[in-house]
Amino acid sequence: MKLPLLIKYRIPLLFLLALTLLLPVSHFGLFLANPPGSGKNVQILDFGQGQPLKKFALTLEERKIVSSAGLFLLYARLKGYDGRVKAGYYRFNDGMRPGEILRRMVAGEVYVLRFTVPEGYSIYQVAELLAGRRLFDRDAFLRDCFSGPLLRELGISGKSVEGYLYPSTYDLTPGMTPAELIRLMTTQFGKVFEREFAGRSRNAALTKREIIILASMIEKEAVRPG
16 A cells, blocks of 8 residues: 555655756746847946946846846856956847847947048037037037147147047947047047158148148038039
8 A cells, every 4th residue: 555655646746846847947948038028128238347247137137128137147157158248338128138138248249329520520510410419518529629638638739629530430338428539539530640641741841730730621622512
């Protein structure tokens, strides 16, 4: 009688044990396969340099980009991603699977705002363009264009950065300041000037400022409608 009783109770116990083991695995699989939303909830989040991934996972859960910070962190560790994610601003939505979120962070696919400065634009036109795109406040940008400390830092002897903002396409990250953009644009100008104009200025006995004024005048004439 004891053996049939053992068999009788053993089968339900094994079933319960199997269920106990399978339920977490099933829950984890659903977490990986099913994002929490439809993609309408869009968030731009800053994963700071040196920030623990655990803290960022909690932010993802709070902003409803992932349904579980714990499972997100577990998946990152199982894949060996927790030590490979890169700092920066990221744009995520609630329709993304955890694997896609981590893939972007490991690849460093940070969120940028692309901004193009046409040739011949003055600092005032650039300020208007930035304000129109809602990237920077017009007056704040112009203040930095005339900032004495910034001009001295950049080695510019004029009253503003007029003529030193190189026309090109730039990638702006959230949190970037007007001064940082000005540094980026004047750095690009310096590279192009050294490559294209430095030799000419020496040969023509012109100062760097004189070459810039001359080039600016030619540029404005070139873009003026006929």
